[in-house]
Amino acid sequence: MRGTTASPDTPCAASRRGEPPVHRLEVRLPDDVPFAVxxxxxxxxxxxxxxxxxxxxxxxxxxxxxxxxxxxxLNRWELRPPHLGLILPGELHHWEDVHGLDGSVVLFTPEFLVDHPGDQDLLRRIGARPWLRLDPAEHTRTGRLIAELSEEYGHGHSGFATVLRSLLHVLLVRTARLGGPTEPAVPPGRPASVADAFTRLIARTDADGAAAGPRSVRQCAELLGVTPGYLTATVRAALGRTPAGLLREARTREAQRLLAHTQLSIRQVAARTGFDDPAYFCRFFRRETGMSPGDFRKHHDHRAASIEADPGSA
Known part of the structure; x- marks a missing residue:
């Protein structure tokens, strides 16, 4: 299929030793459109x-x-189709004991959303409830819209990227509605753009697909060209959360992924999530989750045998 993802012989990009593999989206040439369906x-x-x-x-x-x-x-969703699900960049996922899996897949990068910057907020809201069971009417509407995406993508006529972005926007708006009442609108203007840029910043992944966002509110503010106080005020107004709280949540979530799905040592997990002192990392993790990293790993051990650990891990 033209514009599909990695081929069977090279399904994933190389990742750091001991960590799960990373999958990147191959774009369709000659248009370089980072989208596939x-x-x-x-x-x-x-x-x-x-x-x-x-x-x-x-x-x-x-x-x-x-x-x-x-x-x-760490979430397990039993299949009882029809479903609509979202996997965010950086999240670990896989299918387990699956038989007869069928349906459609839509893939796109954050850069693809250039025509509709507000879609980042829609994706954040959908990500809060990322696995939805559809009623018959919702299932029909979703299938019809994805069929339109597939048709436009397959033909590749002039201007097809703009049409794809518009259809994707409609899909995201409708999906956000399925998750329940919509959140209050983000205030217009610069505060909204700063809050949106902040959420993208802390969700950023590095070349290996691992979490690579800034580790402090001050670092975020410097990268966004605002003061820490302004960043705190605008993020709180737009998202109802503080930047510091969202940063702690992002670091904790990445540590949980690595503990549950890799054979990296606790020292290595601490380093991967920006902690120079493993002891401080353990205190931080216990404060955020109520468990030590070791206890968390015992309760959520889903490491794949095929993932190779670092030699000499502590």
Whole structure:
């Protein structure tokens, strides 16, 4: 399929030793459009991967048939189609004990959303409830819209990227509605753009797909060209949370992923999440989760045997 993801012989980009593999989106030439849509079969074998891996792109799945479980980070979603699900960049996911999996897959990078910057906020809201069971009417509407995306993508006529972005925007708006009442609108103007840029910043992944966002409010403010006080006020107004709290949440979530899905030592997990002192990392993790890193790993051990650990890990 033209514009699909990585081929079967090279399904993932190389990742750091001991960490889950990273999947990147190959763009369609000559247009360089970072978008793909198709069935599980046409997108390729990685769309049904049974081992934990992460993406540098967004993935929307419309599951029409199948049994088994979809695992995203520490959440396990039993398949009772039809479903609509979202996997965010950096999240670890895989399919477990799945039979007869069928449906559609929509893939796109954050850069693809250039025409609709507000879609970042929609994706954040959908990400709070990323696995939805559809009623018959919702299922029909979703399937019809994804079919339009697939048709436009397959033809590749002049201006197709703009049409794809518009159809994707409609899909995101409708999906956000399915999650329940919409949140209050973000105040217009610069505060909204700063809050949106902040959420993208802390969700940023590095070249290996691992979390690579700034580690402090001051660092974030400097990168965004505002003062820490202004950043705190605008993020609180737009999102109802403080930047410091969201940063702690992002670091904790990445540490949980690495503890549950890799064989990295606790010292290595601390280093990967920006802690120079493993003892401080353990105190931080216990304060945020109520468990030590070691106890958390015992309760949430989903490490894949195929993932190789670093030699000489502490």
């Amino acid at each position: 198709g069935s599980f079969d046409t997108i390729g074998p990685m769309s049904r991967a049974t081992f934990p891996h992460r993406h540098t792109f967004y993935e929307i799945v419309h599951v029409t048939h199948g049994t088994g479980t979809h695992v995203v980070d």
